[in-house]
Amino acid sequence: MKLFEYMGKELFARYGVPVPAGKMVTGADEAAAVAAETGAPVVIKSQILSGKRGKGGGIKFADNPAEAREQAGGLLGTSVQGLPVEMLLVEEKLQIDHEFYLAITIDGAAKRPVLIASAQGGMDIEDVPAEYIIKEHIDIYLGIQPYLARDISRRLGLSGQLAREMQRLLPLLYRIFREKDAELVEINPLVQSGEKLVAADAKVTIDDDALYRQKDLPYVDERTPAERQAHALGLSYVQLDGNIAVMANGAGITMGTLDIIQHYGGRPANFLDAGGGTGMEATAKALEILLSTNPRVILINIFGGITRCDDVAAAFAKVKQERGIPVPVVIRLVGTNEEEGVRILRDNGIEAYQVMHEAAAKAVELARS
Template sequence: MKLHEYQSKTIFSKYGIPIPKGRVAATADEAKQIAEELGGRVVIKSQVLVGGRGKAGGVKLAKDSAEAEQLATQILGMEIKGLPVRKVLVDEASAIDQEIYFAITDDRAAKKPVMIASAAGGIDIEEVAAKTPEKIIKVHIDPLLGLREYQARDVAVAIDLPREYWKDFVKIAMGLWEVYKNSDATLAEINPLVITKDKKMIALDGKMMIDDNALFRQPNLTELRDTDEDAPSEIEARKYGLSFIKLDGNIGCMVNGAGLAMTSMDVIKLFGGEPANFLDVGGGASSEKVAAAMRIILTDPSVKAILFNIFGGITRCDEVARGILAAMEEVKPKVPMVVRLVGTNAEEGRRLLENANMITAETLADAAKKSVEAAKKGS
């Protein structure tokens, strides 16, 4: 789950990381009032969950409150990469002397968090990584010991930070580690962390990504979710605790277990088909959950066939069958459906589906082949 800049910076400030004075506004009039409170010279920043806001015209400098109102009017009417701008952050403008990239994120290969910094900070950090990777400093953090102050100082030295800023940098680094750890984040990023003309270090921009699998213990962060970038089907899936990702194919998939779902998608591709989604109903799926999953699949007009691949371990095949029948009564599907039920109560599940006009399969390969053939006929 991604957080907006204003949400990320609010969290940063709670951990002692200095941020500019500012507030979020939903109207141009609010932006004008905030600009007046901040002395007039402000930055108007669009709040959308995509990169490249500045290059798209979503970040503007205003010299006074009247210009702030004018620029906020323009930005609030924009779409950036297909996402509407509903809010702007009005921040006090800073006189920048130096920009630094600074972040803590996951290093899956090392199985540790990693602290990343570069004196070549700013909006083009990706270009720095591609062309001059030696300018990017990385230090791994032991998850049991946490970030140590000497590691932060080592990074400060490595990026040639003047000694007078080491203390402030270490404080910010330790704060960012606490943000990352306590928020179950996969990314806590400051880009740029700036040194101002009056010799202060400030987190000018902020970005956070939260591990979806940890949201059950982060209720306060869950409430911050912005669904603008989410497909309606993914929003609906979350209500039922379903793992759903929309894809570009035409064969809807409903499987229990992430590994089995990935395998099913691979076998569909092996036989020349393309999956329309990843959908894991999970272990112990109830008939209500299965019915919801089927409704979500069928809302996609590109779906020309559906493959049900259920291995009855914790999940009972008869419960899945009842969910399928319940959804069929409600949605009245017009696409062919291929079902493979194996495991707990599989015979009972197959008996329930006998009169449901479904194509049955014994193996995954057989089910995938039949679903590809059915999709071609449906197209």
């Protein structure tokens, strides 16, 4: 579960991590009031669960309350990175002398937490050369000991008061990571403002399986309406940004379907694993979810084992007869009760493919036309 920036900063402040003074608002007048309260120029930041907000036009600046009202009104109700802007964080504008990057996350290969730091923080951190990135695995029994904090400060080129600030900050960040069951705690940028280090941003991701014991954290449901519908049906569904809706029966075959669509130059609109043994009713509802996302083409890829091909075909026929299917559908159908499934599809004007790459190529061709 990802936290919005303002939630992450509230969490940081509880642990003693310095953050700019500010508040979350949902209206332009509230933004003006916060600007007046801070008594200084402010930054107005869209609260969406996505990066690259600055490049996407989701961050504005204001020198006074009137400007804050105008800029906030211009952001609220718009879309940034394809996500609706319903909340803003209005906070003091920092004096930025230097930007660092700091994060703690899980190294899956090493099965240990890893501290990542760089003296080249800010936008496009992913483009910073590897030689400028510091990575140190953390012993979960020892945590971040003073010697490690001193070493990181030295390698970041810090000395004096700034080094002491970093040495105080690192254990706090790890404490948040451990106590809140986090998968990621990230500050980018960590701003040097005079002799202080301030978290100018906050990205916190909590392990979903640990939410039951994190009662003091707000719950953030980042799923789309289609993802919520699929979850209620017990289906694995992730919405993507393409135009070819996909349904297959199994995680592996679904991933393979997405890959082969991209191989032919297409863009999948989703990941939908209907699973093995999904009956006709659930399959029909899965098709309706795909239709609700308004794709250009639907590609169904079934290798029937537990899943019966005739059930899939009957579900398709049911949806087509009851609500209509206004977009082209390409179906690859192989396996259990294949002959009956192919017959049902043919009766409904669809010829099934037997080879996956041929079906994917046809779906991409239809999406382009």
